[in-house]
Amino acid sequence: MSDVDPGHATAAARGAAELDLDDAAAGLLRSRLPAVAEETVRAIVAEVPGYANALARPIGANIQGAVQLALGGFLSLASRPLAGDPATPLAPALDGAYALGRGEARSGRSMFALLAAYRVGARVAWRGLSATAVEAGLSPQTLSKFAELVFAYIDELSAASVAGHTDELATTGRVRERYLQQLGHGLLRGDPVDHLAALADRANWDPPGSLTVVVLPSSHVRAALGLLDQRSLRPEEELPDLDEDDAGSDLAVLLVPDADGPARAALLRTLRGQDAVVGPGRPWTSVRESYLRVLRARRLRVTAVGGAPVDTEQHLASLVVGADPAALADLRRQVLAPFADLRPATAERLVETLREWLLHQGRRDDVAAALHVHPQTVRYRMGHVRELFGERLDDSEVVLALTVALALP
CATH class of the missing domain: 1.10.490.10 (Globins)
Structure with missing residues (x-):
């Protein structure tokens, strides 16, 4: 004993x-x-x-x-x-x-x-x-x-x-999480493919066919991640390319695997009510393109209605037109020069009417409905516009420039 x-x-x-x-x-x-x-x-x-x-x-x-x-x-x-x-x-x-x-x-x-x-x-x-x-x-x-x-x-x-x-x-979880963080940041920066592949291998992360960027408030991340592919990445801290407004906000970035094609509709449904902006799907090593697209959409204040996420694929024209704000401002000054000598209120009404006229291809009743005015008012305003532009309104290049310049409100 x-x-x-x-x-x-x-x-x-x-x-x-x-x-x-x-x-x-x-x-x-x-x-x-x-x-x-x-x-x-x-x-x-x-x-x-x-x-x-x-x-x-x-x-x-x-x-x-x-x-x-x-x-x-x-x-x-x-x-x-x-x-x-x-x-x-x-x-x-x-x-x-x-x-x-x-x-x-x-x-x-x-x-x-x-x-x-x-x-x-x-x-x-x-x-x-x-x-x-x-x-x-x-x-x-x-x-x-x-x-x-x-x-x-x-x-x-x-x-x-x-x-x-x-x-x-x-x-191993801490080590793997460190590699996943490095991988996520490398993807957003657009690091070389061989570097990204090495990080994915170290993190034991199986590369998907594509990745889609989702930006949403950090407070909504937990709810969203619970419904998304478990391979989704969430890079944290020091996100690249943010402007001053976004850098000071509480934003989260998710990289969601294989959410393009038919799966995109399911992703958009999942993100309903999450105040999210969704970029295009891209090959996983090119997901930086999706990230930059989402950031541009945020800078342009692209919005959605009814709690739906902002689908950047539905706002491509606005994104293209707004890609170079300085060039767009120069183009507007150039093509809208005939209005320069008018009173600001008059110029604003004529520019508004010209924009709807271009968008509705000259259909007077549709233009009037969009502006909530009588068709005769549209006729009068467009008569004034023609006086200012003359034959230039029949020039396809001028019409193209006006359409692009006035594409965004």
Whole structure:
């Protein structure tokens, strides 16, 4: 019996301290350990779907090693009650269980299969060990404590594996998130393709056929991400190319995979009510084009109605015309020069009428309806415009320049 205070030991260590296992029984158990380990491995491979056919794969050696280490650790604990640190006999087995949990996480497996393996292993190992313990002549009381020790030990191994699995996910998750952030920023900057491909590989991110940029308030990101492809990227902090207004606002950028073509309608429905602006789909390494398109739409104050997101594909003419604001201003001054000497109010009415006349291809009734005036008013105003422009209104190049100059209100 151990002189360790059971109150300061783990459940398994306390169980070992209370166990009266003589050298003969320990020797018999040790001699049967390889057979018990072999039977335990076979049962795990047969009964746990995640480890089916494992013996033919590299993981098979991991399972065999883990079972042998666990059983060896148990027997050391059971046959050598503690005189010092309660964790000493447990340490190698617990370290092995912790490493096993980390390995499962690195392999992309959840803890479900490993915990199932512990349950199966405990049942099969107990069956073999208990039969040997009875053969060794253990008393019913000692056998009962032996059973308690088996299951307390398995619980501690399971807890160590869960801790290893959790720690590995936390570590690899942080590293992967760092690479995903670098990838997202590289995509928005338009970094070289080989650099982007390397980042995608490091982040274990499977490149999609296309990416679509969505810009929306940060407060709406959580709701949106819950409905979008899990591969969606969200670059954060120091977003490139923002103007002063956007740089000071609480904006988020999402890069959504494979949301072009027929899938675009579903993306727009998903973003309804999220105050989003949606760029065009582009090959994933060219998504900067989609990003810049969205930023232009925001600068032009393109809007949608009824809670729908702004679909930049529905505002291409406005985006083209507004691509160079300085050039557009120069063009307006140039083509609207005939109005320069009029009173501002008169010039404004005539420019408004000319714009609707161009947009409605001279259909007087449609122009009047758009301006909420009588058709005769349209006739009078356009007569004045013709006086100012003369034959230039019959010149297709002049009409084109006027149409472009007046395309935006």
